[in-house]
């Protein structure tokens with residue numbers, strides 16, 4: 315299945331562009347599901363599923379995918395209310411988790427970190443999206459505003475790792491500790507943690523798979539472009555493929571004041587400059603709100619033309635290990651980042667920690683790199699764009715005869 319996450323700052327046009335893209339994918343023959351986790355539920359409005367039929371409310375609150383009337387192909391829509399569907403079993407155990415993990419010998423700081431993670435519910439909502447998406451060729455997700463989306467996209471990997479680290483002992487052994495060591499609540503908490511961990515792996519596979527991409531929507535304003543640029547760098551660092559940028563609400567033509575048209579033209583040039591290695595498309599400022607199938611199809615023609623609606627063709631982000639004689643390199647995509655913004659460290663567990671401003675990625679190193687030392691790092695330009703290249707040299711104490719990795 316192919317997955318496209320449509321992301322961007324609040325109000326830039328994510329819902330509109332998600333609808334445009336989903337309609338284009340359906341028109342091109344893909345069985346498509348377009349999903350929103352926004353409680354405002356504007357997706358069905360944008361798709362024109364309101365008005366005289368009297369079914370607007372039914373559509374708005376449907377808990378299963380619903381066919382979009384009048385769509386040019388096979389298009390369903392689903393609006394998930396994350397708050398209504400909050401996974402109660404996780405919420406109820408969250409408070410127990412910290413004490414439990416402490417009880418089985420987990421570092422109290424790690425236990426706290428796991429218990430305090432916000433947004434697990436959001437991840438589970440995303441997982442629910444994955445369940446509904448089975449059987450479709452294409453899934454288009456209308457995301458929450460950037461900051462939340464970045465947090466959400468970083469979570470599966472971070473939480474998965476923390477849960478793994480949080481289990482220094484096998485849970486069957488924990489059970490064997492019997493009633494003395496484990497209360498019923500503790501066993502429930504372990505069950506819930508294990509389930510969350512499994513579900514997170516599925517979410518990660520869904521959003522970072524080879525057929526998945528993030529498309530960034532922005533507007534022709536300096537501040538919004540700057541935020542989009544940072545989001546792009548962070549997404550790539552986290553291992554997500556950004557396939558292109560859409561600059562929305564660009565004033566073109568006689569109906570707009572010439573100074574505005576000129577400013578937007580300059581901003582579009584600036585966007586193409588900033589995102590020189592990405593396809594940059596634009597959507598014209600429409601005099602009427604782009605609502606309904608016909609309006610959206612018209613926008614699709616301008617924004618996407620004859621391109622594959624689900625992949626505008628940017629180079630894919632990489633997290634790659636390469637060997638060069640006695641040395642190894644680990645490449646992590648960081649387009650547009652400065653070396654000064656980046657920080658790396660290796661943990662005692664053999665994970666590589668990459669920090670980019672407030673964003674962190676923890677990469678479990680393959681066995682060969684665990685037997686090496688980090689000897690440096692550089693920013694290099696490759697076919698996949700700019701990467702942070704971490705250099706590894708053999709740590710001879712870990713390669714000598716009899717030494718165990």
Ligand SMILES: Nc1ncnc2c1ncn2[C@@H]1O[C@H](COP(=O)(O)OP(=O)(O)OP(=O)(O)O)[C@@H](O)[C@H]1O
Nearest residue numbers: 324325326327328329330563597598599600603604
């Ligand atoms: N190209 C366009 N021309 C004119 N109006 C537009 C265009 N794109 C979006 N709009 C309008 O701008 C408003 C915001 O768009 P939209 O709801 O798609 O943004 P959003 O990023 O999903 O917002 P939110 O962050 O609140 O979910 C809507 O009223 C929408 O109809």
Ligand SMILES: [Mg+2]
Nearest residue numbers: 328329352356
């Ligand atoms: Mg929206």
